[in-house]
Amino acid sequence: MSNPLEQLPDLVATALTTISSSVSAEELRGHEPFLVGKRSPFTNLQKTLGSLEPEERKAAGARLQEARREVEAAFEARADVLSAAERAELYETDRLVLGDVVASKISLPLSAGHPGVVALTQQSLEDVFVGMGFSVAEGPEIETDWYNFEALNIPPAHPARGMWDTFYLDLGEPETVLLRTHTSPTQIHLMEAAVTTGTLPIHAVMPGRCFRRDTPDARHLAAFHQIEGLVVDKGITFADLAGVIETFTKAYFGPDIASRLRPAYFPFTEPSAEFEITCTICRGEGCRTCSHTGWIELGGCGMVDPAVFRAVGIDPDEYSGFAFGFGIDRCAQMRHQIADMRALTDNDVRFLRQFS
Ligand code: DAH
Numbered sequence: 001m002s003n004p005l006e007q008l009p010d011l012v013a014t015a016l017t018t019i020s021s022s023v024s025a026e027e028l029r030g031h032e033p034f035l036v037g038k039r040s041p042f043t044n045l046q047k048t049l050g051s052l053e054p055e056e057r058k059a060a061g062a063r064l065q066e067a068r069r070e071v072e073a074a075f076e077a078r079a080d081v082l083s084a085a086e087r088a089e090l091y092e093t094d095r096l097v098l099g100d101v102v103a104s105k106i107s108l109p110l111s112a113g114h115p116g117v118v119a120l121t122q123q124s125l126e127d128v129f130v131g132m133g134f135s136v137a138e139g140p141e142i143e144t145d146w147y148n149f150e151a152l153n154i155p156p157a158h159p160a161r162g163m164w165d166t167f168y169l170d171l172g173e174p175e176t177v178l179l180r181t182h183t184s185p186t187q188i189h190l191m192e193a194a195v196t197t198g199t200l201p202i203h204a205v206m207p208g209r210c211f212r213r214d215t216p217d218a219r220h221l222a223a224f225h226q227i228e229g230l231v232v233d234k235g236i237t238f239a240d241l242a243g244v245i246e247t248f249t250k251a252y253f254g255p256d257i258a259s260r261l262r263p264a265y266f267p268f269t270e271p272s273a274e275f276e277i278t279c280t281i282c283r284g285e286g287c288r289t290c291s292h293t294g295w296i297e298l299g300g301c302g303m304v305d306p307a308v309f310r311a312v313g314i315d316p317d318e319y320s321g322f323a324f325g326f327g328i329d330r331c332a333q334m335r336h337q338i339a340d341m342r343a344l345t346d347n348d349v350r351f352l353r354q355f356s
Pocket of ligand 1: 181182228229266269299324325
């Protein structure tokens, strides 16, 4: 019977040639099963050893094992060489040459970011109110039901709750917690603090972000900004409110824009009004934006309801006050004639750059 290992030197030589002539790690990997794996001739030979005498089998097994090891070692060594070469080439092609970076930095105009149009609008609104003697305060974006609704005279079953589609936070007991639907709860924080510290009267504006479950459209965003106003003092009347609104409108929008108040309902003010300004698109002539009325609604206002004063421990027989609230994004839209409010959140630099 012929020696099954007769062909072994040839098999080893062929395997070594295949290994050394592979030019990429991928090609070498393709050969792997036929060189050292299950489909290699060494595995086949192994099976034929069973027909040999025990003594012969032992020696043949050792030779076969040695041949296999030689091929495996050559395979590993070649794999190392090829993948190292490929890594080196990758480094070379991906590398940024120092000169490239320096050259491109110098040739590009350096541009830093700048505040967005909403932040700029908020700043100029604050400036106008500070000029009129108001201070600026901020409140939390996350509120309890009590601050956002109840203290503002909106009890749990009140139909006015339908006016604010609310994002509730699932924090469990004991209190209902939510994302504020308006900046009015900051009025409550301010009045409570003034009562505790004995620092009435209050003349403050309160800007901030609010949230409602609205589907964004040309005039609404689900996360938007309002600015709230509150004056609490002795002898404050509706005439003070109307005067502040008119002075603000002229100062912010210009002398040819007027304001008017129309009867409305808010649970936290009595009487309440809607605050409208001359349409800034048509300057009062009538256009599609203002539904041909010449006026655009900006926000709400009114005299602080005695129930709100009682909720924070202020005596409504001693103090009176007014409040107002309107959209900062809406102001930016009216002032800069932004057709679609969603542009404010789209992050299109061509839009954003116009307001730097
Ligand atoms: N919080 C109201 C809203 O978001 C706006 C508002 C109305 C604020 C009347 C006020 C006010 O301070 O007196 O719709």
